[in-house]
Amino acid sequence: xxxxxxxxxxxxxxxxxxxxxxxxxxxxxxxxxxxxxxxxxxxxxxxxxxxxxxxxxxxxxxxxxxxxxxxxxxxxxxxxxxxxxxxxxxxxxxxxxxxxxxxxxxxxxxxxxxxxxxxxxxxxxxxxxxxxxxxxxxxxxxxxxxxxxxxxxxxxxxxxxxxxxxxxxxxxxxxxxxxxxxxxxxxxxxxxxxxxxxxxxxxxxxxxxxxxxxxxxxxxxxxxxxxxxxxxxxxxxxxxxxxxxxxxxxxxxxxxxxxxxxxxxxxxxxxxxxxxxxxxxxxxxxxxxxxxxxxxxxxxxxxxxxxxxxxxxxxxxxxxxxxxxxxxxxxxxxx
Amino acid sequence: xxxxxxxxxxxxxxxxxxxxxxxxxxxxxxxxxxxxxxxxxxxxxxxxxxxxxxxxxxxxxxxxxxxxxxxxxxxxxxxxxxxxxxxxxxxxxxxxxxxxxxxxxxxxxxxxxxxxxxxxxxxxxxxxxxxxxxxxxxxxxxxxxxxxxxxxxxxxxxxxxxxxxxxxxxxxxxxxxxxxxxxxxxxxxxxxxxxxxxxxxxxxxxxxxxxxxxxxxxxxxxxxxxxxxxxxxxxxxxxxxxxxxxxxxxxxxxxxxxxxxxxxxxxxxxxxxxxxxxxxxxxxxxxxxxxxx
Numbered sequence: 001x002x003x004x005x006x007x008x009x010x011x012x013x014x015x016x017x018x019x020x021x022x023x024x025x026x027x028x029x030x031x032x033x034x035x036x037x038x039x040x041x042x043x044x045x046x047x048x049x050x051x052x053x054x055x056x057x058x059x060x061x062x063x064x065x066x067x068x069x070x071x072x073x074x075x076x077x078x079x080x081x082x083x084x085x086x087x088x089x090x091x092x093x094x095x096x097x098x099x100x101x102x103x104x105x106x107x108x109x110x111x112x113x114x115x116x117x118x119x120x121x122x123x124x125x126x127x128x129x130x131x132x133x134x135x136x137x138x139x140x141x142x143x144x145x146x147x148x149x150x151x152x153x154x155x156x157x158x159x160x161x162x163x164x165x166x167x168x169x170x171x172x173x174x175x176x177x178x179x180x181x182x183x184x185x186x187x188x189x190x191x192x193x194x195x196x197x198x199x200x201x202x203x204x205x206x207x208x209x210x211x212x213x214x215x216x217x218x219x220x221x222x223x224x225x226x227x228x229x230x231x232x233x234x235x236x237x238x239x240x241x242x243x244x245x246x247x248x249x250x251x252x253x254x255x256x257x258x259x260x261x262x263x264x265x266x267x268x269x270x271x272x273x274x275x276x277x278x279x280x281x282x283x284x285x286x287x288x289x290x291x292x293x294x295x296x297x298x299x300x301x302x303x304x305x306x307x308x309x310x311x312x313x314x315x316x317x318x319x320x321x322x323x324x325x326x327x328x329x330x331x332x333x334x335x
Numbered sequence: 336x337x338x339x340x341x342x343x344x345x346x347x348x349x350x351x352x353x354x355x356x357x358x359x360x361x362x363x364x365x366x367x368x369x370x371x372x373x374x375x376x377x378x379x380x381x382x383x384x385x386x387x388x389x390x391x392x393x394x395x396x397x398x399x400x401x402x403x404x405x406x407x408x409x410x411x412x413x414x415x416x417x418x419x420x421x422x423x424x425x426x427x428x429x430x431x432x433x434x435x436x437x438x439x440x441x442x443x444x445x446x447x448x449x450x451x452x453x454x455x456x457x458x459x460x461x462x463x464x465x466x467x468x469x470x471x472x473x474x475x476x477x478x479x480x481x482x483x484x485x486x487x488x489x490x491x492x493x494x495x496x497x498x499x500x501x502x503x504x505x506x507x508x509x510x511x512x513x514x515x516x517x518x519x520x521x522x523x524x525x526x527x528x529x530x531x532x533x534x535x536x537x538x539x540x541x542x543x544x545x546x547x548x549x550x551x552x553x554x555x556x557x558x559x560x561x562x563x564x565x566x567x568x569x570x571x572x573x574x575x576x577x578x579x580x581x582x583x584x585x586x587x588x589x590x591x592x593x594x595x596x597x598x599x600x601x602x603x604x605x606x607x608x609x610x611x612x613x614x615x616x617x618x619x620x621x622x623x624x625x626x627x628x
Contacts, residue, residue, distance in 0.1 A: 035537065037536055037537045040536070042536065043536040046532050046533070046536055050529050050532065050533075146577070146578075147524070147578060149578075160561055232525060235525070235528065235557070236524055236525055236528060236554065236557065237557060238524075240523075240524055240525065240550075242523060242524075243525060245523075283529070283533070284533050284536075286518075287516070287518050287530055287533030287534055287537065288533055288534075288536060288537040289537075290515075290516045290517065290518065290537070292517070293487055293490045293517075293518065293519030294490055296519070
């Protein structure tokens with residue numbers, strides 16, 4: 001504590017890292033005051049399980065956004081991957097084939113996005129907007145607008161099963177976040193994501209194969225969308241033609257709440273899980289307290305706005321200190 | 336003998352004459368015949384037309400507003416007496432209705448309304464009544480006493496507003512029925528699941544759930560089953576989709592409210608004749624719904 005007080009910068013760094021965690025803690029505290037049902041073991045497991053879908057998508061979105069990109073297609077990729085996996089199982093294929101196909105469809109669509117963005121030199125916003133429409137359209141065509149039922153109990157386990165008392169989706173989410181942590185801290189690709197997002201031109205000059213990095217990034221993101229396709233299909237015992245509509249927006253919101261900069265080069269995956277939890281807890285508390293649906297979206301918007309503003313104010317004071325040490329690219333961004 | 340012959344001739348002439356007068360032609364411009372709902376609507380209209388001795392000309396737009404416009408133009412050219420329009424789209428149908436207005440042919444819209452033009456009547460399902468039926472069914476099943484949850488559709492949509500209104504009107508008639516939670520789940524199965532999971536956490540006692548559509552009901556059922564409370568909590572949905580009707584048959588879902596497209600078509604022809612006879616008809620003709628249980 002003493003060390004922190006002595007140097008201004010670490011304290012600012014502390015706020016920047018843990019400011020949102022503080023918001024989450026305050027929210028949890030308020031929620032437990034407002035509803036005696038909130039802080040029960042069963043509800044906390046329930047919230048955590050509900051958060052998994054957005055959290056896993058947001059993990060992939062964190063990588064994309066740090067690299068300076070965006071992916072609007074993930075909600076539709078969830079739908080088409082889930083539908084094709086469920087469709088395969090409906091023809092008699094086993095659960096393993098269903099899982100594999102769902103994951104591969106996600107991966108393939110992600111790589112396709114990456115190829116267009118990297119080698120086609122197209123803006124990610126436009127490419128993934130097109131994929132979003134295409135994948136949604138194919139889902140409607142393939143399903144004929146109807147849900148495809150999945151009867152395999154092993155497959156359903158991915159959404160409803162437990163290991164001990166922990167729901168399976170929660171375990172999957174934890175594994176993804178541990179992998180994500182090591183991806184950024186320990187792998188070369190993880191470091192390159194920051195580099196590309198910070199200054200793509202410099203990366204190219206330094207001989208980094210930026211195009212390959214981008215294809216890998218969107219591929220990983222697509223694969224995670226496929227994983228969510230598995231979990232969501234398993235949760236609903238069926239693949240829905242309307243699955244995943246607007247999921248990309250909640251994922252982006254979680255990433256931004258987690259302190260990752262939309263302009264790229266800055267952010268961390270630990271913040272993202274906090275952002276996803278904030279959004280999840282909010283929805284849960286609304287339902288527990290029976291808040292009128294008319295006010296829910298208003299409240300959700302306000303909380304996101306206030307949380308981000310708070311985060312900004314908390315480390316705005318460190319601006320002068322940071323300016324001395326941050327790179328030129330970082331300054332240009334914060335200006 | 337002669338006298339009776341005269342009477343006979345007179346009667347036959349009268350019959351022929353009246354047949355000529357009543358042999359009116361009604362046009363039916365249907366949105367699509369690829370959807371079983373609208374096929375039923377057309378069948379209902381044809382059966383009623385045959386019963387009342389009017390001829391019915393049907394044009395199918397295959398869900399294409401441009402095709403619907405040309406279909407209605409054909410009906411106008413054939414000088415039908417009245418056109419029943421089942422719009423592909425409320426906004427896109429307006430030019431077609433204006434064309435019929437200019438030709439002096441009265442128009443009745445079915446299932447979907449029109450945003451403009453002069454329309455003699457609009458015939459559609461009575462969502463308020465449907466919500467009320469669901470509410471009364473639940474209340475009677477519980478003996479007028481119990482705790483219910485209402486899962487609402489997208490706020491601001493007609494379906495959510497009207498179905499909710501009817502349901503709550505029914506609840507108001509039973510002082511011992513309590514709506515313990517009213518939450519929105521966007522007409523979506525995944526949202527129905529998570530919202531119901533949360534409500535189950537908050538409410539230790541629930542006897543029944545009314546959902547504004549079947550998708551949310553099917554999601555809620557998954558949550559209720561996972562919580563091990565399926566034997567205590569009954570679910571009623573709305574729309575009678577194939578999945579929901581199957582769930583009702585398997586006993587996973589208590590009931591769902593079904594629209595009656597055949598009746599909708601039949602009422603279309605009935606009201607067409609009323610309009611042609613110069614009778615005053617209401618702007619909105621509600622079509623009753625039925626409970627599938």
